[in-house]
Amino acid sequence: MATTLTFLGAAGTVTGSKFLLTVGERRILVDGGMFQGEKELRKLNWADFPVPPDTITDILVTHAHLDHVGYLPVLVKNGFHGPIWCTPHTRDLAFIVLRDAGFLQERDAEDARLGGWSKHDKPKPLFDSQDVEKTLPLITPVDWDRDLELGDDITAVWTRNGHILGSASIRVQTPHGSVLFSGDLGRKEHPVLRARETPAGADVVVVESTYGDREHMDPRNMAHxxxxxxxxxxxxxxxxxxxxxxxxxxxxxxxxxxxxxxxxxxxxxxxxxxxxxxxxxxxxxxxxxxxxxxxxxxxxxxxxxxxxxxxxxxxxxxxxxxxxxxxxxxxxxxxxxxxxxxxxxxxxxxxxxxxxxxxxxxxxxxxxxxxxxxxxxxxxxxxxxxxxxxxxxxxxSVHADGSELVDWVRDLRPAPGIVYCAHGEAEPAATLAARITEQLGVDAVVPSIGEVVVVEPPSARPAAETLAAAAAAPTTPSVEEAGAADATDSGLETQGSGAGRPVTAMAAVPAQEAATVSLDGLSLTGAQVEADLTPHRDADGSLVLEGTISIRLRGPLP
Ligand SMILES: [Zn+2]
Ligand SMILES: [Zn+2]
Structure with missing residues (x-):
């Protein structure tokens, strides 16, 4: 049994927020957002959903923007019939937003048909008003800042995040680990709404990165x-x-x-x-x-x-x-x-x-x-x-800028084991991930659409720690010391030592446990890490370990 997180949208792009949590047999979806913008992206709204929607038990919603709720009627049309949980004002706004979306879907299809400018013979809406009316009764309000029991030892809690009325970060606790979804994060202050609050930290954090590579300017007293x-x-x-x-x-x-x-x-x-x-x-x-x-x-x-x-x-x-x-x-x-x-x-x-x-x-x-x-x-x-x-x-802008996003992650207690930078185009997401890694020393990765990662506490990620230890080794004074320290800290074994002689490092993860390894934006599930390294002194006197690091994976690449 394990908990995994699958990025079904808002990965490498801003829109289409859909994050699937698989907790043993349970399937819980966080946000049901629509892809918007470029045609290639919008086409994804028409693709088959990766799991049958009637196998999802609950949907948790961060806020009422279309890129977070616009796909809900499609899920309901295709069989989802469980509760859709959100704050009371998100519910009020979702009623308005979804009814309008259903109307626009129908009207645009009709306009395209009458005007003859659609490339389809019979342009069809993605969903219609009937699908919307079937969706609305499923939307169920939750209390702010109070654990919602979802059964199977799974709880969820909504914290104000200052983006729009009713908007929240959602923290989900599962028996295998916790995940915090930032939702769309507001700035430190909102011009109309009360300020956002800091949620409890989690093992895995999914943070938005819309403006991950930008800083909002401070207009002082001549605003706008x-x-x-x-x-x-x-x-x-x-x-x-x-x-x-x-x-x-x-x-x-x-x-x-x-x-x-x-x-x-x-x-x-x-x-x-x-x-x-x-x-x-x-x-x-x-x-x-x-x-x-x-x-x-x-x-x-x-x-x-x-x-x-x-x-x-x-x-x-x-x-x-x-x-x-x-x-x-x-x-x-x-x-x-x-x-x-x-x-x-x-x-x-x-x-x-x-x-x-x-x-x-x-x-x-x-x-x-x-x-x-x-x-x-x-x-x-x-x-x-x-x-x-x-x-x-x-x-x-009611989206936090790069520094505000880094500050939000910095304030989380406990600190996350890993951060996934979602809800941003490639460049801002990568910039934010690099800043989080550099400034906070926390692993940060840009997920891709369809990617699956394991949810677990940082202590359950020995393979990743071994990689970090291997990467850190060149800065330690000698191979012997590095090997000794690592052997006690993370079970790393070393064979041989001393400059010029090869060193073998190995970290094995118990076969029934999976460990996530993050490498250059890719997250892999690994079972064993091995390193064959030859130490030598560089011209400036620093010790360098050169060689290969191999990660043995179970099963096919995701
Ligand atoms: Zn939003
Ligand atoms: Zn959004």
Whole structure:
């Protein structure tokens, strides 16, 4: 019996968070997220799930963003019928987000069919509203900071992580070891929500790495000047400002920031419209979540002085531009769909307008294309020229930056045995892994999709320790001393010693136990490590061990 962790998404990429815990016979999934962005990635949403969904007993959800909940209806459609556990506000927001997603799936398939621009003869949605309505009753709220008993000596606990309303890190304790999933980590402070808390540490930690290679700048007292300046310039020349924003959380923050700017006289009193039924519903949830909001938040700021556009008719009128210069907040935030597309179609060709991007723009999305200076954008089967000013306000991020991620890992007690850097594109994930290894002395690896690793306490990883000992050996004064120290510490055996003579090092792991070996981003399950090393002195006098290290593995490579 053992516990393993399989990375089914958000590995080497940001979206599609799905982590499968196999505890003996039990299968528990952490997050059921959808792949978004590039077509190659989105195709993965259509692949067969690696295990029959009806063999999964529970799903634990970190938060209500689509890249964490958007695949749940597909799992339910294919047989999952167990509880989906999450915090109460994640449940409220998931209802809104999933209903909207079901509607968009159906509508996009229908539009593609009518417009004839789909490559499929009969474009089908990934899931429909019926699948969503079957999913929602399974969503079950949990208490914050209290162990949830899942049976078979498995417990899970949710800790606030300051990303969006209801968002959490989840720590799962199994009989064989513990795993902590960071979820999407917020910054040290959130503009609207109370600050995140530090969860208990675990043997294995899965940390997000969206901005693993970036540092957010500190704007001091002129926060969001890029946005304020764009608003002033645009309104002055008679244009309107479009702010594509994720309906959940980002819209609330943008409204709060605009309210504060108006109060401080930094922008004119231009009408502000929120054109997204989903954002309007999410805003209601935020306004009522008083216990989760910052204590110093002026509640009138989040209410804003704004016009909510809920009906399709009102939306069409607003899109037509009859209202004159205004600020329009609309979703989706990466312009992958939703009403923001209609605004972009009308506003992009006019150089008086501005589009202010406020969030992460995944590779392959229209938002990313705008950011990278695209001259035209394809929407609803047509190309539209980009003449409007494109502005980026980078201060809206609700993802921790590289240093904040390292600090989060550093604060964990006990320290992790190994860290997997997930939920990041290749470069940021690798950068974060290198920083964690260098600065904290903790093994950190970037997993790949489909990879399986063992969950166990650090003490059960002798093979990895032997590797570390072998790597450390050259810095010790002599082979004899290194061998003696290692022999007592980790059961390492050495034969022969002294400069110029070969040394054999061996560490055997009991055959029934598996040990995980991390090598250059690959995690392997190994049974035996052997090293044949020849010591010699370098020109500068340092002792060098040269030779081969072999790891004997049971079974085929993963
Ligand atoms: Zn998120
Ligand atoms: Zn995410």
């Amino acid at each position: 000047e890029a946005l304020a300046d764009a608003v002033r310039r645009t309104i002055n020349r008679g244009g309107s400002v479009l702010i594509p924003a994720f309906a959940v959380d980002r819209t609330e923050i943008v409204i709060t920031v605009l309210s504060q700017m108006r109060r401080d006289g930094r922008i004119p009193r231009t009408p502000v419209y929120v054109n997204s039924p989903m954002a309007a519903s999410a805003l209601d949830v935020y306004k009522n979540a008083v216990t989760e909001l910052r204590e110093d938040l002026d509640l009138t700021d989040i209410m804003g002085d704004l016009q909510e556009v809920r009906s399709a008719d009102d939306s069409r009128e607003l899109t037509s531009g009859k209202h004159g210069p205004s600020i329009i907040i609309s979703s989706s935030g990466m312009a992958t769909g939703g009403r923001v597309l209609h605004h972009l179609e009308r506003m992009l060709p006019d150089p008086r307008n501005a589009v202010v991007l406020t969030g992460y723009q995944a590779v392959g999305t229209r938002g990313r294309a705008l950011l990278e200076g695209a001259q035209r954008l394809k929407m609803h089967g047509r190309y539209v020229g980009v003449k409007a000013e494109i502005v980026r306000d980078e201060e809206f």
